[in-house]
Amino acid sequence: MSCILELKNLGFTYGKDTPFEKRAVNNVNLKINKGEFIGIIGHTGSGKSTLVQMLNGLIRPTDGQVLLDGRNIWEEPKKIRNVRFRVGMVFQYPEYQLFEETVYRDIAFGAVNKGLTGDELDKAVRKAAEFAGVKESHLEKSPFDLSGGEKRRAAIAGVIAMDPDVLVLDEPTAGLDPMGREILLSQIVNYHKMRGNTVILVSHTMEDIARVADKIIVMNKSELVAFEETKSVFARGDMLSKIGLQVPQITNIMQDLKQKGFDVPDGVLTVDEALSVLTPMLKKEGA
Amino acid sequence: MVRDVSFGQYFPGNSIIHKLDPRGKILMFIAYIVIIFCAFNYASLAITTAFIAFVLILTKIPFKFYLKSLKVIIFIVIFTSVLNLFYGAGEPLWQWWILKITWDGINRAVFVSVRITCLIIASSCLTFTTSPTELTDAIERLMKPLKAIHFPVHEVAMMMSLALRFIPTLLEETDKIMSAQKARGANTDSGNIIKRVKALVPILIPLFVSAFRRAYDIAMAMECRCYRGGAGRTRMKSIHMGARDTVSFIATALVIAGVIVCNIMIPAVV
Numbered sequence: 001m002s003c004i005l006e007l008k009n010l011g012f013t014y015g016k017d018t019p020f021e022k023r024a025v026n027n028v029n030l031k032i033n034k035g036e037f038i039g040i041i042g043h044t045g046s047g048k049s050t051l052v053q054m055l056n057g058l059i060r061p062t063d064g065q066v067l068l069d070g071r072n073i074w075e076e077p078k079k080i081r082n083v084r085f086r087v088g089m090v091f092q093y094p095e096y097q098l099f100e101e102t103v104y105r106d107i108a109f110g111a112v113n114k115g116l117t118g119d120e121l122d123k124a125v126r127k128a129a130e131f132a133g134v135k136e137s138h139l140e141k142s143p144f145d146l147s148g149g150e151k152r153r154a155a156i157a158g159v160i161a162m163d164p165d166v167l168v169l170d171e172p173t174a175g176l177d178p179m180g181r182e183i184l185l186s187q188i189v190n191y192h193k194m195r196g197n198t199v200i201l202v203s204h205t206m207e208d209i210a211r212v213a214d215k216i217i218v219m220n221k222s223e224l225v226a227f228e229e230t231k232s233v234f235a236r237g238d239m240l241s242k243i244g245l246q247v248p249q250i251t252n253i254m255q256d257l258k259q260k261g262f263d264v265p266d267g268v269l270t271v272d273e274a275l276s277v278l279t280p281m282l283k284k285e286g287a
Numbered sequence: 288m289v290r291d292v293s294f295g296q297y298f299p300g301n302s303i304i305h306k307l308d309p310r311g312k313i314l315m316f317i318a319y320i321v322i323i324f325c326a327f328n329y330a331s332l333a334i335t336t337a338f339i340a341f342v343l344i345l346t347k348i349p350f351k352f353y354l355k356s357l358k359v360i361i362f363i364v365i366f367t368s369v370l371n372l373f374y375g376a377g378e379p380l381w382q383w384w385i386l387k388i389t390w391d392g393i394n395r396a397v398f399v400s401v402r403i404t405c406l407i408i409a410s411s412c413l414t415f416t417t418s419p420t421e422l423t424d425a426i427e428r429l430m431k432p433l434k435a436i437h438f439p440v441h442e443v444a445m446m447m448s449l450a451l452r453f454i455p456t457l458l459e460e461t462d463k464i465m466s467a468q469k470a471r472g473a474n475t476d477s478g479n480i481i482k483r484v485k486a487l488v489p490i491l492i493p494l495f496v497s498a499f500r501r502a503y504d505i506a507m508a509m510e511c512r513c514y515r516g517g518a519g520r521t522r523m524k525s526i527h528m529g530a531r532d533t534v535s536f537i538a539t540a541l542v543i544a545g546v547i548v549c550n551i552m553i554p555a556v557v
Contacts, residue, residue, distance in 0.1 A: 058466050081472055089470040096460075097467040109489065113472030144496065158471060240367035 004069060004198055005032040005055065005087075005166060011063035012050050024050040026222045032166075032200070037192055039213030039230070040202045041245060046219040048202050049092075052168050055200070056087035085114045088164030092171045094155035098143035103134065103154045106143050110162040124161045132157035133183065149180045156184075160191065166198040167191075173208065181205075185212065210234060210248045210269040211286070218245070231267035236269045249275050298415045302347040303531060305416045311532045315358035315539045316413045322546050323402050323409075327555035331546040332401055338542045339405050339412070348415050356411045357404065364400050371395040394556045419451035424526065441517025449505065457498060464493045 010028040015021050026049040042048045053059040054066055057080040065072045073083045088110075090145070090203050091097070100106035108125045114126055129139060132153045138146060143154055148213055156172065169188065189212050192199045203209050209216060213216040216233040218226040220243040226233055234240070237247045237255060248251075254268040256278075262281070268274050299305075304312075319339070326332045343353060363374065366415045375392025382388075414422070427444035434440050468489045 053466070056470060058469060081474065084470055084472055091463065091467045091470070094467065095466055096493055096497055097489075098469075099489045099496075109470035110474075113474070163474065 002034050004034045005029045006030075006067040006070070007064070009064035010051075010054060010066060012047075012054060012059060013062045016062055023222050025054070025061075028224045030217065030224065030227045032198060034165075034194050034198060036198055037189075037212055037214045038198070038200045038217060039209035039215070040200065040217045041204070041206065041209060041218065042126050042219030043244060044260040047222040048219050051219065052170060052200065052202060055166070055168060056089045057083045058089065058148070080145075081113075085162050086164055087166045087168060088159040088162050090156050090159045090167070090169045090172060092174060093146060093152075094159075094172075095151035097155055097158075098151060101142060102140050103129075103143050103146070104139040106154060107139075107157045107161050110158055114162050124163060125157075127162035129154075131160050131187065131194070133187050149176055149184075152176070153184070164197070166200065168200045168202075170202045171204065172201070173203065173205065174182065179212065182207070188212070206234075206248045207247055207250075207270075210251070218243075230269065234269060235267045263287060296352075297418050298348050298352065299418070300347060300416065302345055302416065304342060304346045307416075307535055308528050308532045309417050309421040310428055311528065311535060312413055312417055313418065313422075313425050313429060315446065316409060316533065318539055318543065320406060322543050323405050325550070326398075326402075327548050327550050327557055328553045329556065330340065330386065330553050334542060334545045334549065335475050336401060336405060338538075339408050342412050343408060346412055346416050352415065353408055353411055357407055360403065360407055364403050367403070368396040368400040370520065371399050373382035373542055378391075391557075398557050405441065420448060421526075423448035423451065424522075428526070441520070445517075453498075453501065456501070460497055461494055463492065464490050 007028050007030050008081050010025060011023070012025045013021060013023050028051065036262055040048050040052065050059060054061050057066075060074060060077075065074070067073070068083060068086065073080065096098060100109060104125060107128055111124045111128075125139075129136075134150070134153050134157050138150060138154070141150060146154065152172070156169070159167065172188065173184055176184065185208055188199065188201070201209065201213065213230050215228065216226070216230050218233060218240070219226065225243065226236070226239070234247045234251050237252070240247055247255075248269060249272075250271050251268055254274055255266075256266050257264050258266070264277055264281075268277060294370070319335070323335050326335050342348075372392045372395070373386050375389040375395055377389045377391045379387035379389055380393075417425075423444045426447065427440055430438070430440045430444070432452060469475065473486060473489055475483070475490070
């Protein structure tokens, strides 16, 4: 697999050389391969948001480099816009960025900025709307007439329409009801499967991350603590709880069962997985 | 960053100036503005400048914040002093085409730039050391007599304090929206003037929408806490005049007296 994003000694300090100086990200080194689904976890204020905003050049790092396909994105600061089309970024509560007269035109905003026109543009918008679950009938409505969840879908579609190679989502499910989260998450997974591009998901919900991510970046107090396969990160429950993060509830339960002497495997991440392990055991017990 | 503006900001502190009664501060500020524009010769100008420099030191706020607030108006200062420089009457010291410089013009330029600078420093001294709530509180108290002519004093003061309270929130919101639109390839900092104005639309519309949303929210929250206007409302922190306020009034009075005496004794230059 080829590497699409590489971070080299990446660091950022807010308010450099002032009394309010604060180190937000410190010396992060990692490589993200094409097509991977990456989860980022960490506390509020651990540097997650700053880190992801450096990936598409919204924040210029004070130290180190971000390499996109092996090239430093700040090599030509005037062309930073091209980087933003390749690394799409969906912010927290993206519904507050909608502004156009119709949902269709709002979704098209990024794609138009990228330079798409005519049929190509229309296709990009409709495809993005489909991926994000925006209903056909909503496209000609005003974005301000939609419900909260629908607005969010439209906003996410607006980033997908730029057809980025890397899609970064900062807490896309925050504030949605359980049903809404479920649907949105499976849509993102579906999008990742169909397009085969790289997705980076920042989330506070371990269950979500456990379900979808191949690898996890753990941030704590501006430092990169771990960048490993999902299973091996959640197998280190004590490391996570030391920095105040949790493992998914089901992983916790399975670990407790193991300690009680049951013969269950390590690193069970989802309820489905646990079910397939436990059902045969229960049947054996009953027999 | 939008947030890099220090004019009108409050810096919490513990200096004598911070502790003064906000009503007194506002009154002295108004008196000071009047007196700067009544200083007609260099001696009285020196008194007013020295006074504000003294106050500035007493606030114990780093000098660079004052410089920052001056940065906003430096262009106006230069522009008006250059204009004044060439509009003086009398014998020209130097002349080229229709431009001439006279002693009168030089004096005018100096007075205008010193006056504007003092004005900005004085208003910074006021806003740096007085929290927005104190300010609106004081304004409400000072405007109380207007109630006699049915002027809605309390409502105006409440509107002001709400507006002030939302400045940082809206700045933060602007930052967020700008980042979000930039992430979708919005081009805010290049192109000709029409393009730039057009580029503001994706930022302004969401900003207005969220301002209205917040206004509804805060109105609802106030109603939930049974807010029903100013009638019968008491205060948690009532303001009182103390010894240090008296001292500050005397100091200001002395400055005013000094300026008046100088104006009488020494001939005016502008």
